[in-house]
Amino acid sequence: MKSKRQNNLSAAEWKVMRVVWDLKKAMAREVYTVAGEEHGWTPATVKTLLKRLVDKGYLNTTKVGNGFVYRPAHSAISILRDAADTLLGNAARGTTGPLLAHMLESSPLDEADLDSLQQLIDEKKKSLGSDDSKHK
Amino acid sequence: MKSKRQNNLSAAEWKVMRVVWDLKKAMAREVYTVAGEEHGWTPATVKTLLKRLVDKGYLNTTKVGNGFVYRPAHSAISILRDAADTLLGNAARGTTGPLLAHMLESSPLDEADLDSLQQLIDEKKKSLGSDDSKHK
DNA sequence: AGCTAACGTTGACATTTGTAAACGATTCGG
DNA sequence: CCGAATCGTTTACAAATGTCAACGTTAGCT
Numbered sequence: 001m002k003s004k005r006q007n008n009l010s011a012a013e014w015k016v017m018r019v020v021w022d023l024k025k026a027m028a029r030e031v032y033t034v035a036g037e038e039h040g041w042t043p044a045t046v047k048t049l050l051k052r053l054v055d056k057g058y059l060n061t062t063k064v065g066n067g068f069v070y071r072p073a074h075s076a077i078s079i080l081r082d083a084a085d086t087l088l089g090n091a092a093r094g095t096t097g098p099l100l101a102h103m104l105e106s107s108p109l110d111e112a113d114l115d116s117l118q119q120l121i122d123e124k125k126k127s128l129g130s131d132d133s134k135h136k
Numbered sequence: 137m138k139s140k141r142q143n144n145l146s147a148a149e150w151k152v153m154r155v156v157w158d159l160k161k162a163m164a165r166e167v168y169t170v171a172g173e174e175h176g177w178t179p180a181t182v183k184t185l186l187k188r189l190v191d192k193g194y195l196n197t198t199k200v201g202n203g204f205v206y207r208p209a210h211s212a213i214s215i216l217r218d219a220a221d222t223l224l225g226n227a228a229r230g231t232t233g234p235l236l237a238h239m240l241e242s243s244p245l246d247e248a249d250l251d252s253l254q255q256l257i258d259e260k261k262k263s264l265g266s267d268d269s270k271h272k
Numbered sequence: 273a274g275c276t277a278a279c280g281t282t283g284a285c286a287t288t289t290g291t292a293a294a295c296g297a298t299t300c301g302g
Numbered sequence: 303c304c305g306a307a308t309c310g311t312t313t314a315c316a317a318a319t320g321t322c323a324a325c326g327t328t329a330g331c332t
Contacts, residue, residue, distance in 0.1 A: 010319055011144075014226045021228035028279065044322045047280070052319090066329045067279045076228035081238045083223055088243060090150045090219075092157035092212040097249030100239060102217045104256050107224060113233030114261050120240050121254050128247060146289055164309060180292045183310070188289090202299045203309045 007056040009079070015039060016049045017058060017072065017079070025071040027064070143192040145215070151175060152185045153194060157212040164203050 009017060019035045020026050031050060032043040050070060053059040058079075061068035091099055104117070145153060155171045156162050167186060168179040177185075186206060189195040194215075197204035227235055240253070 011222075012320060018226050018228050021231075041320095042322060043278095044324095045320075048321075051280075065279090066277090066327080076231045077234050077238075080223070080227055080231055080235050083226075084235060084239050085242065086147075087216070087219055087223060088239060090154050091216055092154050095157075095212050095216055096243045097245055097252065098213050099216050099220060100236070100243060100245075100249070101252055101256060102213075103220050103224060103236060103239070104253060104260070106221065107232045107236060109233055109236075109260060111261070111264060113236070114257050114264070116233065116237055117240060118254070118257050120237060121250050121257070124240070124245060125247070125250050128250070148290060177290095178292060179308095180294095181290075184291075187310075201309090202297080202307090 009056075009058065009083075012039075012049055013053055013056075013058070016046065016053060017076075020059065020070055021072055021076040025069050027069055028067050031070070145192075145194065145219075148175075148185055149189055149192075149194070152182065152189060153208070153212075153215070156195065156206055157208055161205050161207040163200070163205055167206070 015038065016031060016035050019031055019038075023030060023034075028047070028050065032046050035041060035046055035049075036043060050059065054061060054070075058073055059070045060073045061070055088096065088099075109117075151174065152167060152171050155167055155174075159166060159170075164183070164186065168182050171177060171182055171185075172179060186195065190197060190206075194209055195206045196209045197206055224232065224235075245253075
């Protein structure tokens with residue numbers, strides 16, 4: 001079961017996390033620079049967000065020099081999955097298919113990605129045929 | 137281009153919207169009942185959410201009897217797409233494929249949905265092979 | 273050893289969100 | 303035609319969020 005993560009990421013916190021996930025690990029300076037530049041934030045703002053992320057358990061720290069090295073406490077994909085589940089849970093009847101279609105269209109995917117997706121679709125189709133849980 | 141919708145839906149507001157989208161249109165009573173039951177909200181809470189949704193422009197109203205009929209101002213899919221774009225925008229490098237895979241796996245899709253997705257994948261594969269468009 | 277740049281912590285403040293009661297208007301059953 | 307059931311609006315209030323400055327600490331250069 002998924003550990004009920006009650007403290008969800010806010011919009012601003014997501015931006016910071018994306019930076020740290022991309023860098024794998026980062027020092028405050030790097031986050032100030034990248035995230036600050038990207039969103040027009042002052043270092044002060046980024047500091048607050050980093051602190052909140054640590055408090056919420058999304059970032060771990062290791063002391064180095066006068067500061068910390070920040071690193072993600074969870075993989076990006078696991079957090080993304082949770083967010084995706086929430087999104088899917090909000091999808092009204094009949095919108096799931098079109099939603100996935102849109103995402104597929106607007107995503108940059110490589111050959112390998114497309115292959116896995118193809119395979120998943122094939123499997124799903126197969127299990128649709130044998131699956132007698134379809135009541136139309 | 138996507139009209140910069142500054143007033144995003146909050147978690148609670150999404151729940152209410154999903155109910156109204158599913159019903160196509162609804163009177164306060166119905167929303168109290170369905171959404172209230174689903175989330176343990178009092179009618180008072182649902183009232184507040186409905187009002188905020190009207191103020192934010194997500195719901196339109198038509199006077200009927202002593203109250204309103206509420207109906208979505210935008211299609212569910214268009215709002216979902218915006219949310220999906222936000223999610224994809226937060227996806228760290230290399231996580232987009234796995235993210236889509238997860239969503240595909242955990243979504244209930246019918247034959248038609250799967251067919252459209254399959255086609256999209258085929259097209260994407262084609263354009264990957266021949267057309268090496270690296271433009272923006 | 274002393275100074276300074278950089279870091280984390282605290283404090284701040286306006287806005288949004290979650291949750292709900294109180295109040296006033298209005299419609300419908302009788 | 304009158305009162306009860308509803309509905310929408312107003313008010314409330316704590317917690318979360320977005321943004322940032324001030325302050326105290328410390329590492330690293332000189």
